Amino acid sequence: MRQPAGRSARRSGGERKPREERWAELIEVATQVFYEKGYDGASLQDIADRLGMLKGSLYYYIQSKEDLLFDVISAVHKQGLEVVRGRADVPGGPLDKLESVIVGHVEHTCRNLVPTAVFLHELSALPVERREEILGSEHAYQGVFRDLVEQGQAAGQVRADLDPRLAALSILGSTNWVYRWFRPGGTFTPEQIGAEMAEMAIRGIATEDVLKARTA
Amino acid sequence: MRQPAGRSARRSGGERKPREERWAELIEVATQVFYEKGYDGASLQDIADRLGMLKGSLYYYIQSKEDLLFDVISAVHKQGLEVVRGRADVPGGPLDKLESVIVGHVEHTCRNLVPTAVFLHELSALPVERREEILGSEHAYQGVFRDLVEQGQAAGQVRADLDPRLAALSILGSTNWVYRWFRPGGTFTPEQIGAEMAEMAIRGIATEDVLKARTA
DNA sequence: CGTTGTACCTACCAAACGGTAGAGTGGGAG
DNA sequence: CTCCCACTCTACCGTTTGGTAGGTACAACG
Numbered sequence: 115m116r117q118p119a120g121r122s123a124r125r126s127g128g129e130r131k132p133r134e135e136r137w138a139e140l141i142e143v144a145t146q147v148f149y150e151k152g153y154d155g156a157s158l159q160d161i162a163d164r165l166g167m168l169k170g171s172l173y174y175y176i177q178s179k180e181d182l183l184f185d186v187i188s189a190v191h192k193q194g195l196e197v198v199r200g201r202a203d204v205p206g207g208p209l210d211k212l213e214s215v216i217v218g219h220v221e222h223t224c225r226n227l228v229p230t231a232v233f234l235h236e237l238s239a240l241p242v243e244r245r246e247e248i249l250g251s252e253h254a255y256q257g258v259f260r261d262l263v264e265q266g267q268a269a270g271q272v273r274a275d276l277d278p279r280l281a282a283l284s285i286l287g288s289t290n291w292v293y294r295w296f297r298p299g300g301t302f303t304p305e306q307i308g309a310e311m312a313e314m315a316i317r318g319i320a321t322e323d324v325l326k327a328r329t330a
Numbered sequence: 331m332r333q334p335a336g337r338s339a340r341r342s343g344g345e346r347k348p349r350e351e352r353w354a355e356l357i358e359v360a361t362q363v364f365y366e367k368g369y370d371g372a373s374l375q376d377i378a379d380r381l382g383m384l385k386g387s388l389y390y391y392i393q394s395k396e397d398l399l400f401d402v403i404s405a406v407h408k409q410g411l412e413v414v415r416g417r418a419d420v421p422g423g424p425l426d427k428l429e430s431v432i433v434g435h436v437e438h439t440c441r442n443l444v445p446t447a448v449f450l451h452e453l454s455a456l457p458v459e460r461r462e463e464i465l466g467s468e469h470a471y472q473g474v475f476r477d478l479v480e481q482g483q484a485a486g487q488v489r490a491d492l493d494p495r496l497a498a499l500s501i502l503g504s505t506n507w508v509y510r511w512f513r514p515g516g517t518f519t520p521e522q523i524g525a526e527m528a529e530m531a532i533r534g535i536a537t538e539d540v541l542k543a544r545t546a
Numbered sequence: 547c548g549t550t551g552t553a554c555c556t557a558c559c560a561a562a563c564g565g566t567a568g569a570g571t572g573g574g575a576g
Numbered sequence: 577c578t579c580c581c582a583c584t585c586t587a588c589c590g591t592t593t594g595g596t597a598g599g600t601a602c603a604a605c606g
Contacts, residue, residue, distance in 0.1 A: 133582075133583085136583085152368070152370055152454070152455065153370075154368055154369075154370035154371040155370040155455070157562075157563065157564085158563085158564065158565090159562080159563085159564095167584075167585095168584070168585060168586085169564085169565090170565080170566075170567095170584085170585070170586080170587090170588095171583075171584050171585065173564095173565070173566075174582085174583060174584075175583095178564080178565085179564065179565090235451070238368070239368065239371070276526070276530075277517075277518070277526065279517075280518065280523065280526050280527075281530065283504075283507065283508075283511055284504040284507075284526075284527055284530050285504070286507065287503050287504035287505070287506065287507025287508070288499075288500040288501070288503035288504040288507075289503070290503065290507060291499065291500075291502065291503025291504075291506060291507060292499075292503070295499055301493075301495075302493070302496065307496065310492070310493065310496050310500075311496075311500055313534075314492075314497065314500050314531075314534035314535060315530075315534060317533055317534045317535075317536075318529075318530035318531060318533045318534035319530060319533075320533075322541070322545060325538070325541065329538060348552095348553095349552080349553085352553085373592075373593065373594085374593085374594065374595090375592080375593085375594095383553095383554075383555090384554075384555060384556085385593095385594085385595090386554085386555070386556080386557090386558095386595080386596075386597095387553075387554050387555065389594095389595070389596075390552085390553060390554070391553095394594080394595085395594065395595090
């Protein structure tokens, strides 16, 4: 099949959309298609079909398929990073901050499930340079968590024998994994999930003193 | 380019390999290629090239590309499940079992990094029926963890207010995430990582009593 | 020596892929 | 009324894809 050719004769009614609005639609549709089929499994034909557009017309908006993935991923990553960094600035001790960060991170993941899944799953489809352009060479996300763990250790609130990087990766693992099982309308709300996960994570790394104070 | 045609005239020397040995090579190469390029991004041409074989010849061994992915994934999943189930039968209380399960799971992941990554990353490339054929309809892996959490609660060793499924998913998240950052020869050995992660996970869900006893 | 079966090659398909060039087409501005 | 240009379509390209049909060299066996 060269081109569908069926739905030609100009989409009836002919509601023309302005550039910005159409671009937003493109990103949204592309995100959804990448989510369903993966980057390599998705074709520009799929995306164009859902937009009621022909494949070639997409190139009025994009330069390449890869650009599309890049835009999808960098948008959601930037957004998430802002959330997490904002939460790290909340008043209180390191553990209070960490709690806020975890809750914020989980909520953001749940509320942006599809783009987040694309980010976490398809990042590897980008060439290394563009990947690092997004992540920042020293893994910004991971850094926020690790820094808070270290601050917690300095304050005597986190077990000193713990490796901060390992602890950060453990917490990031459990929270990032959420994108694989969370479905809106399930048993728990994003807030509940965030709260429970924060509780587990913090108890997992805290010193005895903190735990006693926390329970009391 | 139709076919390379360069290395024709029958692979010189002509060391013929018996079926079983060649099959093992195929699986190993396919696993590696799927790991590097993803299932959709990998082509049978890639795989055949690395085997020093022509694309068409692969069909002497397989029926379809999908079969290859299925075999890779189901093998490593079965193996991992055996490890985890075996560890769950270790003598001791629920938390001792859970600790052993976590350590075993992490070690297995680290020692089978490439196939595990393919399993966790490309499972979604399989059609639902075959996916469920592997996982078992009620998520066998997750079940092991959840059961242990519930047993822990029954024994008063795990906080009663915790949702067992959520706890299991949290633990599975942090341990499964390991495939994304572990590299052999890094700072930590699989044993160390397993031990630390088990410690964090168990402290995260245990009751105060258990924690006091654990420290002492 | 002839037969048989294994393991691979040759040569090909139709379909789909990402991408390009250029021709409309309709609405808004002058 | 006209002209412009934002936006989409038509028609195509070269390449690669998963997959197939039939042939062939070789070793083992009777």
